[in-house]
Amino acid sequence: MIEVRTGNKLTSASSEAVSLYQEAVDLILGSESGAAETLDHALALDGEFALAAAARYYVAQDVGEPDGHVHSERAQRAAANATAWEREHVDVLIGLIDAPVDTQARAEAYVRTTPADLLVISQLTGNMFFYGGPTKLESVLGLFESVEAALGEDWAFLARLGFAASEAGQRARGRELLERALEIRPQSLYTIHGLAHMLHDDGAAEESAGLLLNWLETHESSARMGQMYGHVQWHLALSEWQIGDRDAAMRRYLAYCAPGTTTCGPILTLADCGGFLLREYLHSGQTRALDDTVLAHVERVWPMLGHPFIALHVAGLYASAGDLAGLERCASALAKTPSGPNRDVSLALVSALGELVAGDGKRASQTLATLSRGARIGIGGSNVERILVDLVETRAAALY
Numbered sequence: 001m002i003e004v005r006t007g008n009k010l011t012s013a014s015s016e017a018v019s020l021y022q023e024a025v026d027l028i029l030g031s032e033s034g035a036a037e038t039l040d041h042a043l044a045l046d047g048e049f050a051l052a053a054a055a056r057y058y059v060a061q062d063v064g065e066p067d068g069h070v071h072s073e074r075a076q077r078a079a080a081n082a083t084a085w086e087r088e089h090v091d092v093l094i095g096l097i098d099a100p101v102d103t104q105a106r107a108e109a110y111v112r113t114t115p116a117d118l119l120v121i122s123q124l125t126g127n128m129f130f131y132g133g134p135t136k137l138e139s140v141l142g143l144f145e146s147v148e149a150a151l152g153e154d155w156a157f158l159a160r161l162g163f164a165a166s167e168a169g170q171r172a173r174g175r176e177l178l179e180r181a182l183e184i185r186p187q188s189l190y191t192i193h194g195l196a197h198m199l200h201d202d203g204a205a206e207e208s209a210g211l212l213l214n215w216l217e218t219h220e221s222s223a224r225m226g227q228m229y230g231h232v233q234w235h236l237a238l239s240e241w242q243i244g245d246r247d248a249a250m251r252r253y254l255a256y257c258a259p260g261t262t263t264c265g266p267i268l269t270l271a272d273c274g275g276f277l278l279r280e281y282l283h284s285g286q287t288r289a290l291d292d293t294v295l296a297h298v299e300r301v302w303p304m305l306g307h308p309f310i311a312l313h314v315a316g317l318y319a320s321a322g323d324l325a326g327l328e329r330c331a332s333a334l335a336k337t338p339s340g341p342n343r344d345v346s347l348a349l350v351s352a353l354g355e356l357v358a359g360d361g362k363r364a365s366q367t368l369a370t371l372s373r374g375a376r377i378g379i380g381g382s383n384v385e386r387i388l389v390d391l392v393e394t395r396a397a398a399l400y
């Protein structure tokens with residue numbers, strides 16, 4: 001059978017397994033429920049289906065399954081008997097997951113020859129948002145635009161192009177693309193999340209809350225175990241919080257977005273947890289002790305503290321608890337890492353939050369002033385993170 005996006009032949013002994021794989025890829029690209037189970041069914045029908053095993057590894061790593069490596073090993077074994085393009089797909093996809101920086105150039109070369117392989121493109125651009133530095137917004141948008149002729153009206157492509165356009169400041173274009181994608185596949189968590197991001201950046205909290213409540217009323221039952229379900233609930237909680245219904249927002253956060261209740265993987269869980277609790281602290285000035293699930297999650301992501309995205313949210317959690325010892329622990333750990341732009345930005349973020357908690361708003365402001373626009377973009381993630389840094393800066397300025 002043929003892979004529907006690329007038009008390339010798939011190596012499998014089971015046509016049903018191929019159909020299930022195609023279905024699972026759409027579930028993955030929509031961040032919807034059921035991808036792991038669908039791929040497990042495909043692999044039960046054909047245990048040597050290399051692309052299905054690679055996609056299963058993608059899902060396992062995204063949600064933090066402890067034994068995910070078995071799927072990677074299976075995919076690489078099976079790929080030995082597959083076609084050349086399948087072997088390259090497997091190697092590039094696994095490389096982007098396991099060694100994102102080292103694999104980027106190879107992945108970009110692969111995309112130039114296989115511009116409709118949206119699973120690879122999605123992982124590549126996700127990495128670029130995280131690791132791409134000050135030029136990432138233009139780079140991600142440029143990559144999506146380079147494959148537009150190959151993917152055209154593909155709903156998952158339109159959603160990603162729309163999100164990238166919105167992040168790069170092209171709000172009207174981004175909204176039009178995201179709304180087109182949602183019309184084609186209205187149940188996509190990824191797409192509704194993209195619209196929520198755009199509305200957040202535009203300060204349209206009431207519109208965002210209405211959109212998300214209506215979407216959840218229709219699609220919640222099918223979305224409940226989706227990989228981005230907790231994050232969509234977080235966007236709704238954030239909108240409620242911005243509108244002023246902070247009790248409802250906190251209840252929603254605790255029910256769907258906290259480390260003990262979310263469906264999201266480790267990095268998105270940290271962002272939702274740190275971003276929400278830090279915002280509440282910055283607004284109220286009241287500290288809130290971190291519970292055991294949050295503290296355990298900090299330890300889970302601690303090895304990545306040298307990345308500014310991780311440092312911002314871990315330090316944000318300690319700041320929300322008024323935990324100066326925790327902030328000092330972050331600073332001490334970072335001071336022992338090799339020097340470089342990421343470490344410098346991470347240290348500045350941790351230091352500023354420590355100074356803020358200690359009540360020295362002037363010094364915190366001075367520390368944050370050392371971060372250029374490019375450095376702030378390079379923190380990783382989306383514009384949500386840059387706005388969070390702006391909120392820290394605003395709170396610091398209010399202290400003097």
